[in-house]
Amino acid sequence: MTAPALIALAHGSRDPRSAETITALTESVACMRPDLRIEPAFLELSEPSFDDVVDRLVAEGHDEIVVVPLLISDAYHASVDVPDVVETAQRRHDGVKIAITKVLGVEQAFFHVLDRRLREALSKNRIRELDALVLAGAGSSDPVANAAIARAARAWGARHKLPTIAAFASSAPPAAGEAVRTHRADGRRHIAVGMLFLAPGFLSDRVTELALEAGSVAVAEPLGVDSVVAEVILARYAVGAVELVPLEAVFS
Known part of the structure; x- marks a missing residue:
């Protein structure tokens, strides 16, 4: 069979x-x-x-x-x-x-991939210190879908013992730049951004652009292969x- x-x-x-x-x-x-x-x-x-x-x-x-x-x-x-x-x-x-x-959703195992992509971005930018994180997802008009990204952000932040804000590339606030600026308003200066995207594209590029403009020290790549x-x-x-x-x- x-x-x-x-x-x-x-x-x-x-x-x-x-x-x-x-x-x-x-x-x-x-x-x-x-x-x-x-x-x-x-x-x-x-x-x-x-x-x-x-x-x-x-x-x-x-x-x-x-x-x-x-x-x-x-x-x-x-x-x-x-x-x-x-x-x-x-x-x-x-x-x-x-x-x-x-x-696929947000499996617990995906946090290992997020961490790997974050380490790669930090190494590339020679960053040794972080005091805050942002986790960006695509964003949706469905509040339940956005809530899942927010839960993932809290879990990822708890994993690293760092304050973490969920951000969205479209359809819902805050955008990645807003999230980075919120951290900076709280006195954080070493802020990195992770991405809950499977593959690169317009939305992930937008997240990167906005985050770097707002002062993020590193932006990780999507989960990828x-x-x-x-x-x-x-x-x-x-x-x-x-x-x-x-x-x-x-x-x-």
Whole structure:
């Protein structure tokens, strides 16, 4: 029995660095599980599209697919866009089973990646001292999604015993520059910024620009290609694959 195929579904971006990073991340997942058929896909703005990947997999004979949304926040894209494209694909391919897993979210393990990216930024800028942090996410009109980033900021700050403010690249205040200035108003001068983005793009560039203008001493890169992120993708896949198993097979 062939295991379900895995589609790692990202949002997409006009910035080619985004698709390059997602593709490389997907390749790292495939290296961990060479027995699986694993493909990247994008909701919009990047190639290949979700429809194209599904059509290709079905043409190859795959009739079970697990979709892992490569999203940090469980907001509009997760609740509307992803189910919509999956429903459309299922209408085109009668008999094909497609399971959607929960988004990547903010896993505890991601703090290890955040720390690694922070150390890289501090080393690059020859910074030895910090007295405050900012953790930036994409931002959403959904307050629940923003609250998840705020919780992550508190947890990351507690991990380093440093005051930490959550910032957002769009849709919600404060922006990264505002967060840095708030720390500076409190007398902090050695402020670094971490990013809860999977890949570089316009939003991450905006965070960097605003943070540096406001006086941040270092801005870390997005999570990017990392074995920890790859392992979370595979963990999501494992749950989705189980959901495709008929109940009678489980209890027989």
